[in-house]
Amino acid sequence: MITPAFDLTQDPDSLIISIRVPYTRTSEFDLYIDGTEFKFYAKPYFLRLNLPGRIVEDGREKAKFDIDQGLFTIHVPKQTPGENFEGLKMLTSLLVPKGSRSAGPLVEDMSRDGEEFDEEFDWQVEQELYRESSEEELRALQKYGFGNQRCGVFARLQEELSDVIDLKNPEGTSVAERRQHRLEAETAAFSADHYLADLFEDDEIKGILKFKPWWAKLRPSTENEAKYDVSFSSEEKEQLRKFTNRSYLLDKTSRHQAWCSLLDILLAYVYDVRLTEGEHSVESPWTIRKLSGTLCWLETYGSLQEVLVSFGRRVLCYPLHRHFALVSAAIQDATKILQAGKACVLKCLLDVHKVFRENDPAYILNDLYITDYCIWIQRCARLEKAQLKNVSLMLQAHCPDADTIKGLQGFLWFLSLSFPPPKHPHFLKTLFSIET
Template identity: 65%
Template sequence: MITPIFEITQESDFLIISIRVPYTRTSEFDLYIDGEDFKFYAKPYFLRLTLPGRIVEDGREKASFDVGKGIFTLRVPKETPGEPFEGLQMLTSLLAPKGSRSAKPLVEETVFSELSGECVAESDEEDFDWEVDQEVQVEITEEELGRLYKYGFGNQRAGIFTRLQDELSDVIDVKSPDSTSAAERRQGRLAAETAKFEPDHYLADLFEDDAVQNVLKYRPWWVEVESKKKIKEEITQGHDGGEGAMFFSEEEKEQLRKFSNKSYLLDKKATHQVWISLVDIILAYVYEVRVTEGEKNVESPWNIRKLSGTLSWLETYNSVQEVLVSFGRRVLCYPLYRHFALIKAAIEDAAVIFELGKVCVLKCLLDIHKVFRENDPAYILNDLYITDYCVWIQKAKSKKVRALTEYLKKATLRKSDLELELDELETAAQLVKVEEEEEDSRQAARYRESIPESDSEEDSEEDDGSSSSSSSSAETDECSSDKEDSLDRLQSCVLEKASPPRAANIPEANPVTQHLDCEAGPRGFPLSQPMPRKLIEELGDQVCSVVRISEQPEGTDSRGCDVVQGERDKPSVQSA
């Protein structure tokens, strides 16, 4: 904890305590007032005072905070009105823990305990004092500040991290920024990015990019604003810079009222760096909004500050191209989605925001300010950069914003510019992919060749067997059909032979005529008349042994009739 610089004055009925806490969250102050004890906490500052008189918390106390100066002022009523408090200028005495002002003997008599073998003090044992010692903070002189390196908005800050390094080590990546030059910061940033780059992660997002494609399809809020702006321009046939297409929320308006009205005296070089660093911050913001689809989470502060070299390394850039290269490298090294298409999409989004004008840029900065304000310890970045940007952009010239828009639209960023050997990495990955596909094809071919020939022959035999079975089945069906026809003819002829004697007077006909008569059946004799079953079975067995399928189209019926005629003359039939 840091002991802040403080000052105490008094009135007849009130004690006035002024505490300087320039780099703290304005929304979080803790006070403890109890008689002579006064405690104040606002991370990373802690102040504990032991007052020469008693104060009381009865509702008359008042507190105020000067954001511009970073001074917290508290008016606390005295318990006894009109009582003078002496020694308010003795700061060291006020910081001493309660009870530490009494002197103790430098030498104490001790007795040796025979039972325990320990030295025991004769004085009563005192409770352990858990209160930490405090030291008055000494401000850095102008001469010392001149020897420190600058950072922050317009490179106008120095000495902040001298005492806050331990508390803010999780916010920035550069160690000891007050003693690190801009060139050393850049070298450290490039080395850290190169060490952090993971080819496997990059290739995984490159070849399995379903999630990335969904992110690219998302339409952030500034795209909707741009659409409304175009519609309004078509109606009014004018240009308002996009400012009429958007409005500030009540929360944003309240935050704007809290900002102090400042004037910034920046030289030409500092102004140039302020504009370029603004592009860097906006790029980090639009990436965060796109990948989270507008839903902020606990990682949002980390994403924004990590993707911005300005916020994470206190980097100062000399051109927009340097910003694009730095942003591209960090996108491929730190966040969850690491795809070159996301870099290009972020550049296009930033161009849209600057095209919409200062109001849109200010809206983005207010959103960043809120994200950092609600995060510990990222709030320090508001004091270093974002708050000043929110005030400064309101007075900036619109033509500068339009100039950045044109530059971003025309900007080109190649993979080779990032110096991460992306082209070589992708080429090697494609070759490996082709080799794996060829190896898979060879393994499939070897597997097909390793199948035993007997299995193939069995399959062929099964196919042949099924074909022959089909043929046999067809032949059997055809034979059965022919057999049924022959049995019908035999039945007709037998019935004719068994007809009454008058059938003998019918003149004998030639074979063809007789064959026709056999098919038609004798007149006056019903075909449905029953006949001996044994005779039919014997005739059927003989027909199966004689009947064959003839390939000749003609004469089949006459041959069948001849067979029938021959069967009629057999003795077995006669005896039947």
């Protein structure tokens, strides 16, 4: 577990403990208060303090969380009001477990005469004082997250995030290396037998394609025919109120990449909605992040073509149902959502946020991407006029028809694994060309 950064101050009646825990689920944390011991747990963070004075848990304790800074501030009553706790700046000594003020033996016999005992969690686990990375160290790290504005997150959370992302060393892997590793992983994951089975035994696929998701049922607003009537549930409105109002300073390149990654996430989302017929399953967090190169490999896309190629390849490599018709349906669904405007896009993002929020440890992807997208999309004033219209028109131009899908897909896939395919319809050439 990770020892978080922390600081202690006091007033005459209380001890004030500030704990920095970015990328954690704020709804799930535990406190333990007993005499001179204080323990805090919020996965993956654990803090145990051996205090110089006694504190009590009597109902007066209180805690608040600053979501922007990832900072818990906890006020704990002193057992003796007015007592001055000395040594609160000696952070390292506060981490020493109770009764462990002296050095232990250099060598300890662990044999126990051959007896074996069930392992239990060690609440006296050794802790190390958190050290903030310097600006020079942070500049040397690779960027990722919304607008490529984050770095250093995985340096301390790699073990926790190994079940979320497939990239092994995000801090030291360049954009080009990430893409190369992703392509190699997709090539290794492709199963010809699975692909052909879905191609010829497609009864389930046909059922999935008949499903009408909620965005397909949208009607133009009575107030403005150019807009669609999108409503938000009380739960969605409550989540919107919880978001903080932020500003994003993105240059032209970063904005373009943000749009590409948004489309990538939407494509993965609509695939899952169609697959589960609108009722997300326990596999939904895995499906959404696995089909999105942005979420799974921290990919940075530079064009619509790159997004579609990546999504098409991943659909044919990873999920239970691997059929090109599902790629086409997802593109059509994404086109409909973009045409419906930013309210429709926001509703989709809120749904993704909920799926990840309720899953451990996929919720971290909300902090890296989805929360920022939910806020940013609301602040795009020109969104409905230009960007969405252009993207949706480009998607329509790239979307293949059923006859094209049925004809060349299998052959061209195998060709694309090793070299660019010969001349053929535009979309298939786009989807199956190896990215460089």
